[in-house]
Amino acid sequence: MTSKPEPTGCFVYITLPGTTEAVTAARFELTTNRSGIRFGRLVYGKSYLARGDAVSIDPVELVLGRDTYETTKMNGVFGALRDASPDSWGRRLIERHVGKSPLSELDYLLESPDDRAGALSFGLGQKPPAPRRKFNQTIALAKLQAIADAIVKDEELPADPEVAQAGELLLVGTSMGGARPKAVVEDDEGLWIAKFNRADDKWNYARIEHAMLVLARGCGLTTAESKVASIGTRNVLLIKRFDREKTEAGYRRARMVSALTVLGTDDSVQLREKWSYVLLAEELRRVSGEPKKNAAELFRRMCFNALISNTDDHPRNHAIIAKRHDWKLSPAYDLVPSAQVSLEHRDLAMICGDQGRVANANNLLSQAARFLLSDDEAKSIVDAMKERVKGTWYETARSVGASDKDCERIAGAFAYPGFDRPWMASHQTRMRSERGRPGCRM
Numbered sequence: 001m002t003s004k005p006e007p008t009g010c011f012v013y014i015t016l017p018g019t020t021e022a023v024t025a026a027r028f029e030l031t032t033n034r035s036g037i038r039f040g041r042l043v044y045g046k047s048y049l050a051r052g053d054a055v056s057i058d059p060v061e062l063v064l065g066r067d068t069y070e071t072t073k074m075n076g077v078f079g080a081l082r083d084a085s086p087d088s089w090g091r092r093l094i095e096r097h098v099g100k101s102p103l104s105e106l107d108y109l110l111e112s113p114d115d116r117a118g119a120l121s122f123g124l125g126q127k128p129p130a131p132r133r134k135f136n137q138t139i140a141l142a143k144l145q146a147i148a149d150a151i152v153k154d155e156e157l158p159a160d161p162e163v164a165q166a167g168e169l170l171l172v173g174t175s176m177g178g179a180r181p182k183a184v185v186e187d188d189e190g191l192w193i194a195k196f197n198r199a200d201d202k203w204n205y206a207r208i209e210h211a212m213l214v215l216a217r218g219c220g221l222t223t224a225e226s227k228v229a230s231i232g233t234r235n236v237l238l239i240k241r242f243d244r245e246k247t248e249a250g251y252r253r254a255r256m257v258s259a260l261t262v263l264g265t266d267d268s269v270q271l272r273e274k275w276s277y278v279l280l281a282e283e284l285r286r287v288s289g290e291p292k293k294n295a296a297e298l299f300r301r302m303c304f305n306a307l308i309s310n311t312d313d314h315p316r317n318h319a320i321i322a323k324r325h326d327w328k329l330s331p332a333y334d335l336v337p338s339a340q341v342s343l344e345h346r347d348l349a350m351i352c353g354d355q356g357r358v359a360n361a362n363n364l365l366s367q368a369a370r371f372l373l374s375d376d377e378a379k380s381i382v383d384a385m386k387e388r389v390k391g392t393w394y395e396t397a398r399s400v401g402a403s404d405k406d407c408e409r410i411a412g413a414f415a416y417p418g419f420d421r422p423w424m425a426s427h428q429t430r431m432r433s434e435r436g437r438p439g440c441r442m
């Protein structure tokens with residue numbers, strides 16, 4: 001018996017603004033060139049380009065205007081397509097489902113279900129399949145949690161047909177990125193990402209992440225809506241999807257790309273110098289319809305992350321979305337404090353000022369103009385937020401059911417002593433010399 005040839009490409013479908021059904025936008029081919037380098041080519045379809053309502057897949061790389069785009073970055077996978085592909089949690093589930101590991105990037109795109117972040121979907125047929133109408137309901141959370149637990153422990157799922165069916169259900173949600181166990185569930189309001197606690201978590205993540213989102217709202221940030229559900233003695237965090245809007249006709253989908261794509265970078269260490277709030281502010285100013293509002297929102301988010309020691313603020317934890325034509329910074333999500341040892345020095349994952357990644361007030365203020373803020377405006381945001389975080393984190397966490405023990409575990413994360421530490425001359429000198437380097441945009 002001859003095996004089916006592996007696909008080397010797929011069609012890219014998009015759900016256009018204001019609609020609930022996908023149309024074919026482009027063809028994507030992933031091949032290896034003569035030098036052995038993975039090479040991606042995307043060609044927008046002629047009939048798509050002829051539509052009056054066609055939109056770009058993303059506002060930085062695949063901008064309508066040409067019809068063919070090529071890349072060798074990220075193994076040939078354009079950032080916007082990689083953003084629509086699963087991360088470690090989803091990949092693990094898909095590998096279990098398919099019974100093969102690792103799979104090709106194209107396999108991950110084609111095997112993951114169509115509830116991925118953003119407005120894209122993928123398939124082998126020239127015409128998009130009918131949109132999915134059935135999702136896991138919140139009522140299935142207990143079952144989903146049990147399966148997620150078994151997968152985290154690398155256990156075989158019981159041979160019970162009901163569980164096997166639920167195992168299939170957990171695949172719904174694998175397209176969402178991130179490393180934590182999660183699933184997508186639906187209720188009358190719409191779609192939610194259910195994030196499950198793990199047995200080896202240092203604290204009750206569901207309650208603490210929810211508390212951080214509530215605290216962030218209190219500090220004036222726009223965040224994803226969240227709530228905590230209880231399943232027996234366990235808690236699950238439910239985050240409302242901001243890229244979906246439930247309507248009578250089905251779900252509208254917002255386009256969504258990560259900051260990694262906006263910054264034209266990837267996860268590799270060599271490209272980490274582009275992991276920068278300052279550069280992201282500049283890109284946002286370029287692509288968003290309301291530059292001043294978006295840049296200020298990013299500034300507030302950066303300050304908040306520094307004040308709660310959220311050092312996992314990597315560029316996949318920021319995104320831009322377009323519900324209609326204009327792009328804007330997405331609501332904040334994945335806000336988690338970290339238990340840090342140093343009282344003096346903490347680094348964010350992204351550059352936030354002249355001193356690099358240092359989560360320090362002076363550093364945050366050093367590039368205020370790039371966020372379209374005057375020095376006074378920036379300073380008053382930092383000062384007010386510091387007081388708010390310091391003064392309210394505990395009562396906020398307790399009010400959403402975080403235990404006193406968990407609060408003790410995370411207490412050192414908030415407005416740590418080094419946040420107000422004076423600027424160190426050695427850092428200043430280093431950053432000046434880096435700024436002088438050719439090609440450095442800082």
Ligand SMILES: Nc1ncnc2c1ncn2[C@@H]1O[C@H](COP(=O)(O)OP(=O)(O)OP(=O)(O)O)[C@@H](O)[C@H]1O
Nearest residue numbers: 117176177178179180224240241242243316333334
């Ligand atoms: N409310 C939301 N609406 C739409 N998409 C979202 C929302 N929240 C998160 N996402 C998308 O889902 C991905 C995973 O979510 P999240 O970052 O919360 O998971 P995680 O597993 O904690 O991630 P990490 O691996 O960074 O710890 C995000 O990178 C983002 O693309």
Ligand SMILES: [Mg+2]
Nearest residue numbers: 178316317334
């Ligand atoms: Mg994340």
